[in-house]
Amino acid sequence: MVTKSLKARQDELAMGNKQLEILNGGLFKEGEIPYFKDKLAQIDKLPLRPKKLEILQINVGYMCNQVCEHCHVDAGPDRKEIMTKETMQACLEVIKNTGAHTLDLTGGAPEMNPNFRWFVEEASNLGVKDFIVRSNLTIIRANKKYHDLPQFFKKHNVHVISSMPHYTRGKTDKQRGDGVFDKSIQALKDLNAVGYGMPNSPLRLDLVYNPSGAFLPGDQKAMERDFKKALKADYDIEFHQLFAITNLPIARFLDYLIASGNYEDYMYSLVEAYNPAAVENVMCTNTISVSWDGWLYDCDFNQMLGLKVASKVQHIKEYNETLLQNRNIIISQHCYGCTAGAGSSCQGSVI
């Protein structure tokens, strides 16, 4: 079980350019499997262009109370990158005028940013239709000061999306650390207690499943059925939807794939499962991702690889939606993760 981020371990895979070197080399360079750009060219989608902006995803910092083995952010308690109030202020200015209907806060554990509550209060007054906070669940039970988060989320009508790798203790703790399962169950009960996830409740609680290993997620609907049945029967827990998300070969998941000898097979699986129909709705076509220090990216994955948007406008302080709409989306071989099978996005499958 890892206890430190790649960055704290001074591992070269903490660097985006090193990861890109791997993703562009090996099987792809040798011509064994095609580059992602070639697949897009076959369906006349090169360069990949944005559609209407729908989601503004803001990463408020890489600090997290957990050190999950698969984390593409390489988040953890040792990460000090935290969005300042000044950058949050710049984000608020953008949220006021954006055409996007969804605001999506992520991290790290976003709740660990000292200005998180202030930011949520301010942003919730700006009339965003769907205001998402990605909570890892255990943070709610990590410390007394977080115990009232369910009430806080409710007060601001926040849509909670939480990670839950499996409905069994063993699989969850193996991926996320000892004790994560029990804490997550308690946090889900706390959320249910204030109305989150209950049938017909407007307080949305969705769960994210991502595979705990070098394999792809199965059918989202079937997984949701299994999760609902098990969590209800064993713990009387309710939730709305399950989003099945593919692990992308970035940061700690890439490190795991290489160290376990699964990298080549995994890339083959992704390429084999490539579904041109999923390209139509990949999230980079309707999302802008903002990093803790205000830089703009096509998605959270490109953020972690250090691939800023290919636009004259690259920072939240100079944000211009019209100019950004006119960009080409930056792609590499990790993009196969979003087009495998039924596709994958922060909102689960895309077809």
Place this chain on the structure above:
Amino acid sequence: MSDSYYDPADLRKFGKISEWSEELGTKFFDYYGKVFEEGALSAREKSLIALAVSHVVKCPYCIDAYTKDGLEKGITKEEMMEAVHVGAAIEGGATLVHGVQMMKKYNKLSM
């Protein structure tokens, strides 16, 4: 050319068998795909049956494929091992039931 009979990388190349007989290969893979769709049995149940049969026919490619398929479908390791035992019990039973033939032959030949 690999220097062993089984190479894990060959599994990825399974589809290539169609190159030397396109019609039969295509028919086989269409049939294969159809068999594993949700039907009267769920895709999950079919995956466990496939895993048990993979062990009985001792196909290392199939074992790799259906262990991964089981993981993708959220099947637990306990469920997978029980399926393997079902296969082993049938295989063991198939051997042992021939013991009746042996007993009959023994008795027939003995005074």
